[in-house]
Amino acid sequence: MIDLRKRLDFLSSVVEGILASVELDEILYVILSGITSGEGLGFHRAFVFLLDESGRTLSCQMAVGPASEREAHRIWEEMEARGIGLPALLRSYRSIRHDPRAWRLMRRLSGLAMSGRRLAGRTRPARGRLPAEMRLEQLLLRCLAARAPIVDNRCRVTFRPPGRRAPLEFRRFAAVPLHRGRDVVGAILADNVFAGGREVEAQDGENLRGVSNLVTLAIDRARLYERLRRLAELDGLTGLLNRRIYDEQLGRRLDESVRRGEPLSLVMLDLDNFKPINDACGHPVGDDVLREVGRVLRTGLRAADLCVRYGGDEFAVVLARTRPADAVRVAEKLCRRVRGIRLSRVPGLRVSVSAGVASSAQGFVEPDALTAAADAALYRAKREGRGRAALGTGRTQGRSHADAPAVGR
Structure with missing residues (x-):
């Protein structure tokens, strides 16, 4: 006492x-x-x-x-x-x-x-x-x-x-x-x-x-x-958190996963053929697509998950306490839900995203390495046909010109 x-x-x-x-x-x-x-x-x-x-x-x-x-x-x-x-x-x-x-x-x-x-x-x-x-x-x-x-x-x-x-x-x-x-x-x-x-x-x-x-x-x-x-750092178009929050939070959440001895996984998503949509239908339609993708991500994740507009037509989802296989299933679910988007002003438009997954359970315990691994997996998903998810491997250098699809991303 x-x-x-x-x-x-x-x-x-x-x-x-x-x-x-x-x-x-x-x-x-x-x-x-x-x-x-x-x-x-x-x-x-x-x-x-x-x-x-x-x-x-x-x-x-x-x-x-x-x-x-x-x-x-x-x-x-x-x-x-x-x-x-x-x-x-x-x-x-x-x-x-x-x-x-x-x-x-x-x-x-x-x-x-x-x-x-x-x-x-x-x-x-x-x-x-x-x-x-x-x-x-x-x-x-x-x-x-x-x-x-x-x-x-x-x-x-x-x-x-x-x-x-x-x-x-x-x-x-x-x-x-x-x-x-x-x-x-x-x-x-x-x-x-x-x-x-x-x-x-x-x-x-x-x-x-x-x-x-x-x-x-x-x-x-x-x-x-x-x-x-x-509230001060929401993306005005999609209602998701912005890139600055991602940069601040990813390292913090990785630290927490290390403390708890639990896996943390990252899903990077990128709209397929978004530039042709903008070119053919106009930027107002492109904005509608981004809003709908933001809605799908917000409603398809847990409250504890971090979902951000990473930049342009790319999004990032940080999944706490999630192993690689489970993160791939989450990514595949999000890909399916995005394919279900329909816009009233362009009824025939079909929307899809590709997704790349990486996890601290694979040894990616630094923010840059985790992001690069998920990014490389994302571009492999695009090369393999788009509209799908791919799991990262030991390669962590991120995008290269060879990774990017030749036309339309």
């Missing part, structure tokens, strides 16, 4: 770190680093679980701490030897964001996905002590229903990832809900799972409750900033 002076210093440092950024992941990293710092709340590990903006899924948004006891002792010894304090920890996000080793703990929770409907339906808090063992999902449900801190030193909580990976265990923990009025936002969980970890006390729960208010405000601030930025 920390005294009042230390607690105020900790909160002041965290607030200063929060105000220095509008990026949600960086803000959450700052907060959890404070929770796990010896100069902060002193927990071994800390986690934030958030409901996405659509309200459909609760997942782990950020995790800070060692993934194993051996790693814990190595990190603590290194921090002590180098004299790394809380201010340095709070500034460290940008230096470690590309390092997969920093996100081992978070990757172990990548399989967690709880239904938002299930959370909304759980309104009655469970009473009595926690059982000797329970699943992480049960603890989160109980925490959100209780609307109060849960502190426990005897319950063993586990999360079993998909497949045969070893379960992740939580002991000596405090959990607090994140709410906005009556709406569920998520939860913070912090524990002292490793040998020698101190038992948690009621005051630890109250300290986390104070932090939870900062988290909710920071989430609202970051998401509002993101929504306003998107």
Whole structure:
């Protein structure tokens, strides 16, 4: 337990770190680093679980701490030897964001996905002590229903990832809900799972409750900033996001996929024979085609997918948590839906797109390499007959004059 002076210093440092950024992941990293710092709340590990903006899924948004006891002792010894304090920890996000080793703990929770409907339906808090063992999902449900801190030193909580990976265990923990009025936002969980970890006390729960208010405000601030930025950067013709958003977001989303240990895929789409349509039918018809393609893409994707007008008659779709084969299926579905476009002013006009797919699961973990691989696959789809999708290979140099069709793209 920390005294009042230390607690105020900790909160002041965290607030200063929060105000220095509008990026949600960086803000959450700052907060959890404070929770796990010896100069902060002193927990071994800390986690934030958030409901996405659509309200459909609760997942782990950020995790800070060692993934194993051996790693814990190595990190603590290194921090002590180098004299790394809380201010340095709070500034460290940008230096470690590309390092997969920093996100081992978070990757172990990548399989967690709880239904938002299930959370909304759980309104009655469970009473009595926690059982000797329970699943992480049960603890989160109980925490959100209780609307109060849960502190426990005897319950063993586990999360079993998909497949045969070893379960992740939580002991000596405090959990607090994140709410906005009556709406569920998520939860913070912090524990002292490793040998020698101190038992948690009621005051630890109250300290986390104070932090939870900062988290909710920071989430609202970051998401509002993101929504306003998107509104300011929509493409006026198609209603899709513009190229600038793509350039800013692709690297960020690749970083997140590395942290979570999940694949991210990119689909590049290009209208077939668009120049002849403009030449023969006029630019107003060409604009109608672009609007309709934008509508098809907007309505045919998940809310979490990033869809942008990449430039001219080319579009890009970034698919989180999507393996290459699934991304190809998405691309093929979009190609079919575009073929169904009919324009009232030119009833006989047939519209089609070609699509190229590449994925971080193929080793393309840098934005330029991923874009180039999808772009090369797109032009292979055009060479092979247009109106179809192709999956990228190890070739990443992007377009060449040989890739481009001779006439009409």
